[in-house]
Amino acid sequence: MEITLDKHSANQASIKIKLTEADYQPKVDAKLKDYARKANIRGFRPGKAPISMVKNMYGTSVLVEEINGILGDSLNKYLKEQTFRVLGDPLPVENVEEKIDWKNQKDFDFEYKIGFIENFELPLDKKIKATKYAIKVDDKLVNETIENLKSQYGxxxxxxxxxxxxxxxxxxxxxxxxxxxxxxxxxxxxxxxxxxxxxxxxxxxxxxxxxxxxxxxxxxxxxxxxxxxxxxxxxxxxxxxxxxxxxxEAKMDQEFFDKIFGPDQVKSEEEFVAKVKDTLQSNYDKESKVFTEEELKKVLVEKASLDLPEDFLKEWLLKANEGKVTQEDVDKEFPIYARQLIWSLVSNELARANEIKAEHEDVIAKTKEMIREQFAASGLGSQMEDSMDMFVDNYLKGEEGQNYMNMLTSVQNDKVLSFVQEKIDMKEKEISIDQFKELLEK
Incomplete structure (x- = not known):
């Protein structure tokens, strides 16, 4: 077997694999002998059909099956040995297999296209600067919120x-x-x-x-x-x-307080105003965190300066989702996919270089937090806590285990972003609600 790599550019290449009869024939012969031992062919006792007849009946399909297996194993092994990172999956060059004469050919040539990026490093130090946003809830927002609540519950x-x-x-x-x-x-x-x-x-x-x-x-x-x-x-x-x-408008009385926060959670107008402000601040603290992290991702992605093989990835996305998406769909959604892919590469590199790992216990804890928030939003709250383990288990097993993998990735991203903020120059900036809305619109 001969495997050669031809780099066409900084991020695209072709791989050629040449197979000779010695590479595949022993496996083909062994498979046909196994077929002969088990074959139930009319006119012959089980396992007694001539090998020549079995070869005539199954030879081509066994040959194709064994060669495809050898190609897959060899290609995967070869790519794992390279210093670059393969993106997507290798794509067979079109029309190559259509020209093969499976009955008469002894040597076979196959060619694949690949997209890749070279290995990269992203050192973290104070030269990297980013902003940590803190949204301040002012009296104007508190008063507007209370007026809306009074109208809503009036x-x-x-x-x-x-x-x-x-x-x-x-x-x-x-x-x-x-x-x-x-x-x-x-x-x-x-x-x-x-x-x-x-x-x-x-x-x-x-x-x-x-x-x-x-x-x-x-x-x-x-x-x-x-x-x-x-x-x-x-x-x-x-x-x-x-x-x-x-x-x-609802009156600012105990009945109104209980409707908003539950029985006897607040017992005066002053306590109610303070509780509304605390609740708003808690919600905006979460939004501040999400916004800060999204902006930090942009800083890190720009710092990594990765050049994706765009043409290859578009072709791969179209073929990987054949029948489900059009070329127009791929072109339209590619910028979003590219941003997500680059961040995934950056996050994985930072996790590898700094030995950051997402543990099973972290996945369980994050899933519980997510489910608690969903219950709280629906008003179910603490009464579901006794069944929490069941809810967590059912969720993580969902989508054939993909939910678990998604949550594992989310935990790793959380840990990476937390680690990054400790290593780089993060300047805190307090902003108003209106300033935050303006930033979101940019």
Whole structure:
């Protein structure tokens, strides 16, 4: 057997494998003899058919099977011995196997395309700079949150006459054409000028307005127009009021406190305000952490400066998902895939170089944390704790064990990012909620 490597560029190459009869024939002969011992062929007692007949019947399929096995084993072994890191899987060069004469050929030549990156190092020191973001919850956000909670948990009424901030339920109709839509229209989401047309009216009142009176964003936010419905957002409209819905703000009393945080968790308005602020800060601390880590990944990926074999990877993704994705899909999603792949390479290299390992116990702990958060969000909470081990086991066995591997990767990433932050220059920066939103939009 002869294996040769031909590098076409810094990240793509071809591998040629030449097989002679001596490489495969002993295995083929052994397999055919085994077939002969077990074959049940009409006209012969079991195991007594002539080897020539067995060879004629099964020889080609056994030859193909054995050669494919030799190719797979040899290629994997050869690639493991290289200093570079193979990306994706080797791709057979098209049309090579189609030209093979399996019945008469003795020597065989095969060729594969591979994509790779050379081994790299990423030393960690204070020359690498990144930012640790801390979102500060201010009184403005606390007050806005409390006002929203008071509205959300307030009492609903159906007054006779509409006022500012009400929801008016009714039928929207275009003056020209057949377009109609029944909806609940929140006046708080309209401009003051347009909302004024709906105030001071009762049931069966008809409001007339023009599409030009509706500001950008109000069609979807207030009138709940879909993309398909946007084609009708022009010309004159009428809105016939069928009902008026008003929410009276909840009072800051014990009943309200208990609805938000549970029975007797807070017992005064001061405690309630403090609890809301602590809860908001805890939630934004988690968002700060996630954002900081995503920005840190960008810094590390840029520092590693890896050049991926883009053409090869696109071809491999298309063939690996044959029938499930198109070339257009691959081209569109490739930037996301490339970022994830580079981060995976960087994370694995940092874990290898610094002996960072994700242990089974870490996977269990992280899965429990995830499930607890899901239970808490659904209001189930601590009553599920007794069955936690069962939930964890079922989740980690899901998707044929892929959930476990995903969680293992997540644990490793957590450990790598934590380790990195200790080694590089991390400057803490306190930002407001508005500043955080601006960063997210960039």
């Amino acid at each position: 009492n609903s009424t159906n007054p006779e006459t509409s006022e500012e901030g009400d929801n008016v339920y009714g039928d929207l109709k275009a003056a020209e054409g057949d377009f109609t839509k029944t909806l609940s229209l929140p006046l708080s989401k309209l401009s003051k000028k347009l909302a004024k047309k709906f105030i001071g009216l009762g049931k069966d009142a008809v409001v007339e307005f023009d599409a030009k009176d509706v500001k950008k964003g109000e069609w979807d936010e207030a009138f709940d127009f879909s993309e398909d419905e946007m084609q009708f957002a022009n010309g004159a409209f009428t809105f016939t009021i069928k009902n008026i819905n008003r929410t009276e």
